[in-house]
Amino acid sequence: MSASDHPAAIRLRQLSIRLGLGSAAFEAVQNVSLDIEPGQFVCLLGPSGCGKSTLLGALAGHLTPASGQALLDGERVAGPHPERGLVFQHHTLFPWKTVAQNVAFGLKMKGVDAATRQRQAEEFIDLVGLTGFARHYPGQLSGGMQQRVEIARVLINHPRVLLMDEPFGALDALTRLKMQELLLEIRERIRTTVLFVTHDIDEALLLADRVLIMSPRPGRIIEDLPVDLPRPRFAAAGSARFASLKQHCLALLRYDEPATSLPRLTPLGAPPAHQLQFAI
Amino acid sequence: MTTATGLALSNPPKPSRIVRWPAAGGYAAQAGSLLGCVLFWHLASTHHWHAGFITFANVPAPLEVLAAARELFESPKLWLHLRASLLRVGIGFAIAGVLGVAAGLLIGRFEWARRVLLTPLEVLRPIPAVAWIPLSILVFPSSEASMIFITFVGAVFPILLNTIHGVEGVDPRLTASARSLGAGRWRVFPEVILPAAAPAIVTGLSIGMGTCWFCLVTAEMISGQFGIGYYTWESYTLQNYASIVVGMLLIGVLGMGSSVLIRVIGQRLTPWQRGRA
Numbered sequence: 001m002s003a004s005d006h007p008a009a010i011r012l013r014q015l016s017i018r019l020g021l022g023s024a025a026f027e028a029v030q031n032v033s034l035d036i037e038p039g040q041f042v043c044l045l046g047p048s049g050c051g052k053s054t055l056l057g058a059l060a061g062h063l064t065p066a067s068g069q070a071l072l073d074g075e076r077v078a079g080p081h082p083e084r085g086l087v088f089q090h091h092t093l094f095p096w097k098t099v100a101q102n103v104a105f106g107l108k109m110k111g112v113d114a115a116t117r118q119r120q121a122e123e124f125i126d127l128v129g130l131t132g133f134a135r136h137y138p139g140q141l142s143g144g145m146q147q148r149v150e151i152a153r154v155l156i157n158h159p160r161v162l163l164m165d166e167p168f169g170a171l172d173a174l175t176r177l178k179m180q181e182l183l184l185e186i187r188e189r190i191r192t193t194v195l196f197v198t199h200d201i202d203e204a205l206l207l208a209d210r211v212l213i214m215s216p217r218p219g220r221i222i223e224d225l226p227v228d229l230p231r232p233r234f235a236a237a238g239s240a241r242f243a244s245l246k247q248h249c250l251a252l253l254r255y256d257e258p259a260t261s262l263p264r265l266t267p268l269g270a271p272p273a274h275q276l277q278f279a280i
Numbered sequence: 281m282t283t284a285t286g287l288a289l290s291n292p293p294k295p296s297r298i299v300r301w302p303a304a305g306g307y308a309a310q311a312g313s314l315l316g317c318v319l320f321w322h323l324a325s326t327h328h329w330h331a332g333f334i335t336f337a338n339v340p341a342p343l344e345v346l347a348a349a350r351e352l353f354e355s356p357k358l359w360l361h362l363r364a365s366l367l368r369v370g371i372g373f374a375i376a377g378v379l380g381v382a383a384g385l386l387i388g389r390f391e392w393a394r395r396v397l398l399t400p401l402e403v404l405r406p407i408p409a410v411a412w413i414p415l416s417i418l419v420f421p422s423s424e425a426s427m428i429f430i431t432f433v434g435a436v437f438p439i440l441l442n443t444i445h446g447v448e449g450v451d452p453r454l455t456a457s458a459r460s461l462g463a464g465r466w467r468v469f470p471e472v473i474l475p476a477a478a479p480a481i482v483t484g485l486s487i488g489m490g491t492c493w494f495c496l497v498t499a500e501m502i503s504g505q506f507g508i509g510y511y512t513w514e515s516y517t518l519q520n521y522a523s524i525v526v527g528m529l530l531i532g533v534l535g536m537g538s539s540v541l542i543r544v545i546g547q548r549l550t551p552w553q554r555g556r557a
Contacts, residue, residue: 062456082462092457096475096552105471109462137552157461268456 007193008072008083008160010036010059015068017054019270028054028265030218031068036210038073041187041194043204043211047253048264051219052197056163057267059195060086072161082106085154086267089166091146093138099125099149100134106157124152127186144175148182155190164196165267168203180206181234201249205242206233213252223252318342340522345529348522357506364506365496368424369538372431372499373492380436380488381481384443385469388450388477405437409495413502427499427507434495435488442484446477479553482546486539493535497527508534 017029028051036042044052057063058070061080070077072084080086093102104112104121112120125134128148138146147167154162168176180203187194198204204211205227213223227245229236236242263270322343323329324336340348352358383401386393409430416426450473458472459465474481500509512527547553 060456060460062460080456080459082460084460086457086460088453088457090453092451092453094454094458094472094475096478096550105458105463106461109464109467109471139552153461266453268452 006160007038007191009038009074010034010161010193010195011069011071011074012055013069013071015055015058015070016066017051017058017063018066019054019063019265027066027218028270029058030220032219032221033068034212034221034224036193036195038193039191041207041209042196043208044195044197044214045201045204045211045249045253046199046214046219047216048199050214050216051265052199052214053165053265053267054269055219056086056165056195056197057269059161060084060163060267062086062268082109082157083160085157085159085162087147087150087154087162087164087167088267089169091138091143091150093146093149093153095138097137098134099130099136099138099141102138102149103152103156105153120156121152124156125149127155127189128152129182142175144171144179147171147179151183151186155186158190159192162192162194163267164194166197166199169198169200176203177234183207184232201246201253202237204249205229205245206237211249213249223249225249338521340525344522345525348520349526349529352511352523352526360506361508361511364504364510365500365508365534368427368431368499368507369492369496372428373435373489375428376432376435376439376488376492377485380439380484381443384440384481384484385447385473385477387440388444388447389469389473401437401440407433409434409498410501413498417502423503427502427504430495430499430502431492434498435492438487438491439481439484442480442487443477446480446484447473449480450476475550478546478550482543482550485546486542489539489542490535493531493538496531 012032012034015029015032016027018025019028020026030051032055044055046052054063058065059072059077061077061084077084094105097105100118100121103124104117107117107120122134125131128151130145130148130152133141133145133149138149141149151167168179171179184207196204196207208227211223211225211227212221213225214220215222225245225248229239229241229245233242321339322341325339325341328337329335330337352361383393383397387397388394412430412433413426416429417423420426420429454476455468455472458468463471496507497509497512500507501513504510508527508530512524512531515521515523515527
């Protein structure tokens with residue numbers, strides 16, 4: 001029926017990304033190679049500023065690799081495209097559009113007629129549990145609801161890859177749990193490859209088929225951990241297997257703390273001070 | 281950015297306190313301050329106050345101005361003056377709005393546009409409208425066109441600069457998201473950049489409307505028979521001081537009114553901004 005029924009394989013080959021200009025330039029990601037099977041749910045786990053989000057930005061097409069390649073089903077990523085949906089930590093809904101107009105944005109860009117747009121937007125609003133909020137403006141919603149709209153807006157394009165940059169990181173614990181359940185529920189219905197960036201070990205173990213752990217900057221992948229816990233896992237969070245996986249991750253993430261904590265990177269590049277250089 | 285509605289003239293030092301007053305009390309304060317100004321003017325001019333470096337001895341009194349205003353308002357020329365000025369300001373402002381916003385969007389968004397356009401514009405910006413008169417007479421064959429050009433010069437820079445500022449302030453994540461959702465390089469302008477920069481653009485248009493009126497006297501110095509600016513300038517050459525003040529006040533009131541109008545229209549067009557501090 002749609003592209004979402006054909007999740008894409010992600011392949012990174014010797015990917016390096018440099019951020020910043022001149023003397024402030026640094027290597028955010030170094031020689032990363034990995035393969036993700038179609039439909040796999042992969043969490044990228046690592047310390048703040050290690051380049052997880054940068055990797056996501058390259059796959060989304062907002063950052064150009066310094067060397068190496070990012071491939072989707074063997075095709076090189078060049079620029080942003082709706083088949084690679086990107087969800088930011090803080091929502092990027094258009095405040096001047098209603099929930100329905102925000103969700104329907106991708107369809108509008110495709111030239112779908114208004115009636116079809118409206119109908120499909122309603123469907124996806126229902127899917128994320130926001131029935132009845134179609135005519136609200138984003139500013140009238142809570143943080144969790146805004147993030148639901150953001151997810152619906154990406155999913156309506158039937159992305160073959162869903163790139164999520166700590167999408168629940170700014171939510172309170174209870175809302176976050178609900179959102180994690182919702183995401184897994186949605187994935188039962190819409191098959192797509194998911195690359196999910198987080199620094200929360202519990203979150204990674206709850207969601208992922210596979211956890212990739214990254215080193216501090218320059219980011220490299222130091223562990224490729226299959227998560228074989230049976231689903232649903234929300235009850236299994238106290239199990240011995242869960243605890244041992246968590247211990248394993250913790251041990252890998254416990255390095256000598258750098259003297260100054262690194263600024264958070266975003267899928268659009270370096271922190272705001274440098275951001276001017278990254279025109280999209 | 282403080283965009284307190286319609287308080288441009290009576291800008292209070294602590295707007296937050298004014299807002300908390302009951303509406304009637306607020307209006308009373310505004311009317312009171314206006315009355316106070318007129319009263320001071322009346323006392324100073326009728327008593328010929330003289331404070332050394334400044335003197336009110338030759339200033340026409342409010343009642344003389346009122347008489348001159350009545351004369352103008354009863355004259356059939358009033359409508360002709362108003363129509364001529366409104367037309368010039370309207371056309372000059374409209375062209376400034378279109379060009380200022382368009383250039384501002386490009387300069388704010390694209391580095392090449394900034395490099396190409398901004399330097400000459402920055403050189404032209406400090407030149408006062410009055411200095412443009414000779415050149416505009418040389419360049420434009422009709423004096424009407426040169427007058428419209430002067431009002432255009434008055435309006436275009438605030439509009440341009442506020443638009444640039446607004447575009448630069450657009451969250452890059454919004455444009456990135458739009459691009460990821462399938463918006464093309466140019467499609468992001470109507471879909472994202474224009475609405476996101478709209479509040480700043482409205483502010484620029486409102487300021488530009490004010491400066492447009494600001495330059496009206498200058499423009500209508502060029503020639504013509506009609507126009508509020510022309511009326512004011514003519515009254516000066518005829519040493520008809522009361523009429524000068526009538527012209528000044530008329531320009532002030534029309535300028536304030538049209539700026540408020542722009543703000544009200546702007547707020548109608550940006551409903552999502554309502555209720556934001």
